[in-house]
Structures are given as C-alpha cells and as structure tokens.
Amino acid sequence: MTAVHPPSVPSLAPDPDPVPDPIEDLLADLQLERAGLPGRGPVPAARRARQVAGELAGLGLSRFVAELLGEPASVPAPAPGAVLDLEADEDGRRISYETWCAEARELTGEVWRWLSERRRAAGASHDGDELPWWCGESAFPLPTDSVRRLAEVTAPVPDLSETAEAWARPTGLRGRATAEYNWRWLLLGKGLYGRPGGTLPPLNELITRLVGEARRHGLLPPGHRVRVLRRPNTPSMVMPVRLPGSSLLSLPTAVTPVTVQYLQHELAHLAEHALRPAGAPLAERWAFDPLRSEGWALLLEQLAGSTAFLARLGIDAEAAAALARFFAEEERFSRGLMAADLALDTDLAGCRTSAEALEAASAVASRTGLRWAPELLLLRQTRVLHWRSYLAGYAWRDTVRTELVARFGVDWAERAEAWALLRDALARTGPVAGSAAGFLAALAGLDLPEPREPREPYASRSHEHEETRSR
Ligand SMILES: [Zn+2]
Numbered sequence: 417m418t419a420v421h422p423p424s425v426p427s428l429a430p431d432p433d434p435v436p437d438p439i440e441d442l443l444a445d446l447q448l449e450r451a452g453l454p455g456r457g458p459v460p461a462a463r464r465a466r467q468v469a470g471e472l473a474g475l476g477l478s479r480f481v482a483e484l485l486g487e488p489a490s491v492p493a494p495a496p497g498a499v500l501d502l503e504a505d506e507d508g509r510r511i512s513y514e515t516w517c518a519e520a521r522e523l524t525g526e527v528w529r530w531l532s533e534r535r536r537a538a539g540a541s542h543d544g545d546e547l548p549w550w551c552g553e554s555a556f557p558l559p560t561d562s563v564r565r566l567a568e569v570t571a572p573v574p575d576l577s578e579t580a581e582a583w584a585r586p587t588g589l590r591g592r593a594t595a596e597y598n599w600r601w602l603l604l605g606k607g608l609y610g611r612p613g614g615t616l617p618p619l620n621e622l623i624t625r626l627v628g629e630a631r632r633h634g635l636l637p638p639g640h641r642v643r644v645l646r647r648p649n650t651p652s653m654v655m656p657v658r659l660p661g662s663s664l665l666s667l668p669t670a671v672t673p674v675t676v677q678y679l680q681h682e683l684a685h686l687a688e689h690a691l692r693p694a695g696a697p698l699a700e701r702w703a704f705d706p707l708r709s710e711g712w713a714l715l716l717e718q719l720a721g722s723t724a725f726l727a728r729l730g731i732d733a734e735a736a737a738a739l740a741r742f743f744a745e746e747e748r749f750s751r752g753l754m755a756a757d758l759a760l761d762t763d764l765a766g767c768r769t770s771a772e773a774l775e776a777a778s779a780v781a782s783r784t785g786l787r788w789a790p791e792l793l794l795l796r797q798t799r800v801l802h803w804r805s806y807l808a809g810y811a812w813r814d815t816v817r818t819e820l821v822a823r824f825g826v827d828w829a830e831r832a833e834a835w836a837l838l839r840d841a842l843a844r845t846g847p848v849a850g851s852a853a854g855f856l857a858a859l860a861g862l863d864l865p866e867p868r869e870p871r872e873p874y875a876s877r878s879h880e881h882e883e884t885r886s887r
Contacts, residue, residue, distance in 0.1 A: 438464075439471060439698060444658040446484040451645070451655060451664055461485075476699045480555040491533075493798035494526040520791035527794055528770035535765070550761075553801040554706070556699070559851035562707040562808075566801070569808040571755035577785030579749050615735035616671050619646075622679060625729045630683050633835040640690035652678050654685040659701040660692040673742045676729065680720045684713035691843040700845040706801065708852040710809035712842065715816055719829055751810060753796075754803040756780050760793060761800050812852055819859050 442464050445455025455461050465472065465481050472478050486492060496519045538549035548567050551558055558566075617625070623644075630636045641662040648669045655664040663686050667679075688709060692701045719725050721743045726736035763776040777790030796803070820828040820838075828834040841858035848854050848864045857864045 439468065439475065439477075440658055442468065443477075443481075443484075443698075443702070444662070446481065447655055447657050447664070450484055451666070453643075453645075453664075476556065477702075480702065483555050491530070494523045494530055494795070495798070496520060496523065496795070517789045517791065520789065520795050524770055524774065524791050524794060527798060528773050531764065531773075531797055550801040550804065556703065557847075559705050559707075559847055559853065561853040562705050562851055565707055565808045565812070565852065566804040569804055569811070570758060571751065571807060573755045573759050573780065573783040574748070574752040575783075575785040576749055576752045579745055580786055582745075615732060616673075616675070617730050619667070619669065619671050619675070622671065622676060622729065626676070626679050626683055629725075629728070630687060634839055635683070635687035635835075636690055640686070642686060652682055654682045654689070656689045656702070659689055660694055663689045673739055674746060676726065676731075676739065677717050677720045677743050677746075681713045681717040684716035685709065687716075688712065688842055691839060693843055693845060696845045700850065703845060703847075703850055705851045706805035707808050707812060708850070708855050710805040711812035711816065711852060712855070714806070714809050714813040718813065718817075747810075751807065752784060754807045756784050756793065757796050757800055757803040758807065759783070760797060764797065812856075815856065816859065819856070823859075 441457060442461055445457050445461040446465070448455045449461050457464065462485055465485060469478070472481050496516065534552055535549040538547060538552055547563065550566075551563060616622075627636065631638075637660075640660060643657075643662070643664050645664065645666040646669050647666060650666065650668050652665070652667045655666070657664050665682060665686065667682075688704070721740050723733070723736040723740055726739055727733070731739065760777055760780045763780065764773055767773045767776055773794055774790045777793040781788040781790055781793050820834055823837075824831045824834045837859060841855045844850050844854055844858060846854070846866060848866050849858070854864050
C-alpha cells in the first residue's frame with residue numbers, strides 16, 4: 417500500500433493569473449472583507465454566498481463560509497473588546513492591566529456559557545463517537561490521526577515565576593501578578609534586549625532578508641502575491657486569500673525581540689498557502705491540519721534561534737546571542753502556559769458553574785507560579801484547539817527534525833535536497849496526505865493510503881496565526 421514518492425521541485429515561474437471562478441473569487445472576497453478590506457466583486461460577498469449556497473454545500477464549504485460570515489452556525493468565542501494599551505509609565509501600565517483584568521472578569525459568564533455549550537454540543541452530536549469538544553472549532557473534520565495526537569498531548573505545568581520575574585525587571589513592572597502584562601509588553605511593545613532601531617534591523621529590512629532566505633529554499637514561488645498590512649499593537653497573522661494565488665500578512669509596526677521569530681513563523685504559513693497545488697480540489701486547497709501547520713511553522717521558526725541565521729540577517733553577534741537566549745526563554749514560557757491551558761481543559765470537565773470554573777483556573781494558575789487572574793486563564797480556553805496544536809506541534813516538529821538530521825545531517829538546513837523534500841511534503845493535500853502523519857510519511861519516502869470510503873472534505877478554520885500565539 418506504500419510507494420516511493422520522489423520529491424518534486426515546485427515551479428518558480430510566476431503562476432498565470434487564476435482563471436476566474438465565482439466560488440474562488442467569493443472565498444477571496446470573504447477573506448478580504450473579514451480583514452476589513454474591500455473585496456473585488458461589485459456585489460457584497462455575503463449576498464453572493466446566499467446565491468450560491470447550493471454549490472457551496474456541494475463542495476463541502478457551507479460551514480466554512482458560514483464561519484467567514486460570522487453566522488449563527490459558529491457563535492464567535494467571547495473576546496475582550498479593547499486592545500491592551502502599552503503605557504509608557506509604570507502607573508499607567510498597572511491601570512491598563514487592571515482594566516484588562518476587569519474586562520476579562522465581566523466576560524466570565526459569557527465564556528463559561530460558550531464553553532459549556534461547546535462541550536454539550538460535542539457530547540450530543542457525536543454520541544459515543546468520542547470526538548473531543550474542541551473539534552467543533554474546526555470548520556471541517558480534522559484528520560483522524562491528528563485528532564488523536566491533539567487529544568493525547570499533555571505536559572506538566574512548570575513553575576514560570578523565575579522567568580516572569582526576570583522579564584519584569586526591564587519592563588519596570590514588578591511582581592509576579594503582572595507577568596502576563598510584562599509578557600505582552602515585551603512581545604508587542606518594547607524590547608528586552610537592545611532597542612528597536614538600534615541593534616535590531618528595521619521591519620522592512622527584516623522582511624526583505626527573511627523573504628530572501630525563504631526564496632532561496634523555494635518556499636515562496638514569486639507568483640504568490642502577498643499583501644502586507646501594518647497595524648500598531650496588533651498580532652501578526654497570515655490569512656489565505658486565494659489559494660495558491662495570494663495571501664494577506666498582517667504585522668505590528670514595532671520591531672521587538674520576537675519579531676524575527678514571528679516573521680519566520682508567518683513565512684512558514686505563507687509557504688504552506690503558496691505551495692498548495694493549483695489543480696487540487698477547492699476544499700482540499702483550503703484544508704489545513706492545524707497540527708501540521710503549526711508544527712511546520714515551529715520548525716521554520718526554530719531556525720531563527722541560530723546565531724548564524726541571525727548573523728545573515730545583519731544582526732550583530734552580541735544581539736544575536738541575546739535574541740537566541742530570549743527565544744529559548746519565550747518557548748519555555750509559552751509551552752508552560754499551554755500546559756496550564758490543557759490542565760485546565762481537563763479540570764473544567766468536572767465543573768458545573770462558572771464559580772467552579774474560576775476556582776479550577778485559580779488552582780492551575782497557582783501551579784505556574786504566576787498568580788494569574790483566573791479570568792484570564794479561563795478566557796484562553798476559547799482557543800484551546802490552537803494551544804493543543806502548538807503543544808503537539810512542538811513534539812511533531814522534533815520528530816521531523818530528527819528525521820531531517822538522520823537523513824541530511826545536523827546541517828540539513830543547508831542542503832537543497834532537504835528543502836526539496838520539505839516542499840514536496842508540504843504541497844500534499846487530502847485527508848491523509850495533507851495531514852501531519854502524511855507529512856512524516858512523505859519525509860520517509862512513503863505514501864499513506866487514503867481512506868477507501870470517500871470522506872467529507874475537511875479543512876481547519878481560517879488559517880490565522882497570531883503573533884500573540886499563547887496570549
Ligand atoms: Zn502559526
């Protein structure tokens with residue numbers, strides 16, 4: 417049932433303009449409108465979606481489109497309305513943090529209702545099928561093997577207080593209770609090491625150099641158009657617009673210690689969009705296994721932790737060493753918070769009221785040593801599929817890296833054959849070949865059999881990746 421599958425090299429020639437297709441244009445316009453940009457069609461995308469509802473259903477895209485439209489089929493998760501302000505003085509920061517906590521507190525009831533409803537719906541609709549409740553977060557069924565890996569992922573909750581205290585000092589905010597704030601401060605606003613514009617290159621220069629690195633490995637065919645949006649104090653994310661033709665990259669304006677890492681992460685997602693085979697069925701082109709997507713992005717992101725890589729970006733040795741150290745700290749911190757999220761997910765199964773949920777969140781929060789406001793931890797539960805994808809993605813990334821090192825040596829990232837293999841694995845689509853398991857099989861030169869029974873097309877929800885990935 418398996419066959420050797422030689423890696424193919426994707427064409428670097430610009431793709432011809434996509435042949436007009438009303439459904440593809442509609443998906444593109446829905447994505448653009450969701451990002452607050454005008455679509456290209458003269459008729460609003462929502463109206464066009466109603467007109468072609470039958471065709472969308474036939475393609476298995478109804479639920480995906482409903483989600484893009486924010487329709488009742490997918491009640492949006494509660495989220496704080498205001499962006500956390502990053503005040504310049506310590507008092508201002510403290511007030512801003514308290515405002516943010518108060519907002520989370522007001523949302524507690526809504527969050528609890530949303531979570532209870534999701535869990536109840538999962539139990540009712542699958543009735544013995546044992547699909548975890550967070551599968552409902554995905555607009556299409558997730559690959560079976562990935563659901564298993566996401567469900568099984570677990571990690572002990574570490575004590576993060578030492579890192580939090582070390583980070584608190586340069587921010588001017590002391591005390592563990594504000595660790596969450598300090599973290600955002602470092603990531604979105606201010607530098608821990610060096611100063612923006614000082615030791616770190618400006619954003620334009622960073623993008624140019626990182627894109628150059630990605631092109632060198634054939635990850636970004638020139639035909640893939642990318643529109644860059646810059647928004648101060650916003651998370652960075654990538655949205656597919658028309659696959660494989662175009663994507664949207666939204667970035668914060670400030671360059672901070674994690675900017676290099678996050679840009680590299682988003683470029684990985686861009687590559688996944690860009691390498692979609694144009695001839696694949698439409699639903700498959702939009703299908704993303706979150707485990708494969710995040711694992712792949714974590715693999716590429718990890719290259720930015722090498723001082724040699726940072727030197728190629730024009731970052732001096734001292735700053736490169738400091739950045740590499742910070743990236744390692746940040747990964748430990750992120751993984752620790754995600755471990756807390758997963759522990760709370762388990763504990764919430766035994767809770768019946770929002771008061772009990774807050775108690776459970778307090779207990780988990782105290783294990784991190786951060787003394788977090790429990791409301792903040794509870795709020796993160798609305799994105800638990802995302803956290804699971806990351807935490808399982810770290811383990812998957814390590815498996816991929818081990819395979820690459822075994823085949824190509826520790827310098828695999830300098831080997832053209834390694835990149836050809838990665839591109840080939842990444843360009844595969846379908847319920848099995850396009851999954852995290854299919855990627856590993858492709859690396860081993862194998863083809864996994866697709867299921868004999870035709871499945872519903874599947875896809876992850878819209879492919880967004882926030883810079884504030886664990887926030
Ligand atoms: Zn991501």
